[in-house]
Amino acid sequence: MLKQATGILGGTFDPIHFGHLRTAIELYQSLELSSVRLIPCYQPVHRKLPIASPEHRLAMVKAAVIDEPALTVDACEIERATPSYTVDTLENLRANYPDTPFCLIMGIDALLGLASWHRWQDILTLAHIVVAHRPHYQLPKTGVIADLLKQRLQQSPLCVHNALSGHVILQPVTALEISATDIRRQFASGRNPRYLLPNRVYEYIKKEKVYSIG
Ligand code: ATP
Numbered sequence: 767m768l769k770q771a772t773g774i775l776g777g778t779f780d781p782i783h784f785g786h787l788r789t790a791i792e793l794y795q796s797l798e799l800s801s802v803r804l805i806p807c808y809q810p811v812h813r814k815l816p817i818a819s820p821e822h823r824l825a826m827v828k829a830a831v832i833d834e835p836a837l838t839v840d841a842c843e844i845e846r847a848t849p850s851y852t853v854d855t856l857e858n859l860r861a862n863y864p865d866t867p868f869c870l871i872m873g874i875d876a877l878l879g880l881a882s883w884h885r886w887q888d889i890l891t892l893a894h895i896v897v898a899h900r901p902h903y904q905l906p907k908t909g910v911i912a913d914l915l916k917q918r919l920q921q922s923p924l925c926v927h928n929a930l931s932g933h934v935i936l937q938p939v940t941a942l943e944i945s946a947t948d949i950r951r952q953f954a955s956g957r958n959p960r961y962l963l964p965n966r967v968y969e970y971i972k973k974e975k976v977y978s979i980g
Contacts, residue, residue, distance in 0.1 A: 771867035771926045773802035774859070774893065776843070776852060778946065779823050780816040781971060782806075782830045783963040785944040787837070789898045792939045793871055794836045797896065797923050802871070803840045804831065807850035812879060817950055818976050820844045826976075829966040853885045856892035860930075867930050868893035874903035881910045890918065894926045894933040899941070953977035 775790050782804070790802040806823045809815065816823060824844050831837040842858060843850040852870065859868060870893040872880075877897050880886050889895070895918075906912045918934040925933055944962050952959035954977050960968050971977060 767865070768927065768930065769863070769866040770800040771797065771869050771894070772863070773797070773799045773869045773871050773896070774805060774856075775802055775871040776805040776807060776850070776855070778810050778813070778816045779804070779806045779827050780818050780946050781823070781826045781949060781963060781967055781976070783944045783946060783949055783967075785942045787830060787964070788942055789871065789873075789939045790837050791834070793869070793896060793898065793937060796937060797869060797926055797935070799836075799869065799926075800866075801836055801838050803838050805840045805843055805855060808844045808847055809849045811849050811851060811884065812882065820847075822970075822974060822976050826967045826970055829970050830964045832966065851884045853883070853888050853892070856889060860892050865930075867926055867928075869896045869926050869935075870894065871896045871898060873898055874905065877911060878903070878906065880914075890932050890934075893931050894929075894935065896923075896926070896935045896937055898937060898939045902943075905936075950977050 773793055775786065777786060794802050804827050806827050808820050824841055827839050831839060843855055856868060870889065872895065874897055905915065915934060920933045920935055923935050923937055926935060949959045949962055953971060
């Protein structure tokens with residue numbers, strides 16, 4: 767008997783913002799997940815190094831969800847302190863939770879780059895992939911990701927509870943065109959990014975001078 771599926775949202779969270787949090791909470795509701803685990807990476811492998819330290823990024827994620835029981839924080843990648851491969855994280859989670867379907871949540875931007883991820887095909891033996899719609903991204907019509915969608919795409923989002931892994935779901939979420947890059951730029955140039963991210967995170971960044979120069 768399988769347990770209720772759990773969502774997994776990894777990211778640099780440099781910093782976490784309402785785009786991440788709305789996506790997590792809307793998918794928690796629409797897919798009837800038991801919770802969504804937010805997993806800040808230690809060192810991303812597909813992009814530039816984060817500006818904020820792992821400790822600051824973890825503290826910001828914790829501050830963001832402190833009053834929301836549906837969203838939990840998992841520090842496993844930061845505690846591992848090695849380059850953060852999603853497949854390693856999923857293998858560890860699978861060892862600890864053998865009966866829980868996992869839904870790896872990603873934006874379409876992340877899906878488009880999936881074929882460059884370490885052991886990307888193994889990811890679908892460990893989890894489902896739930897793709898959150900975001901503005902300005904089109905699904906590919908040819909190539910490996912298009913083939914993957916042809917083979918794996920399921921129409922019913924609740925099918926994630928019936929198998930441990932292997933499905934791809936496309937799920938609309940409220941489109942919030944917020945990016946961590948833009949928020950960092952705003953802090954660094956003395957502009958005010960309030961209301962793009964939780965107030966507790968905003969206050970933490972100001973207090974700890976996470977993105978200020980000098
Ligand atoms: P950066 O601007 O530094 O690239 P980011 O805002 O895209 O950062 P990440 O931490 O890299 O944030 O993203 C983690 C995950 O959240 C990815 O799967 C990404 O697709 C998704 N995501 C990022 N921004 C949004 C948003 N505004 N709405 C929905 N999902 C988002």
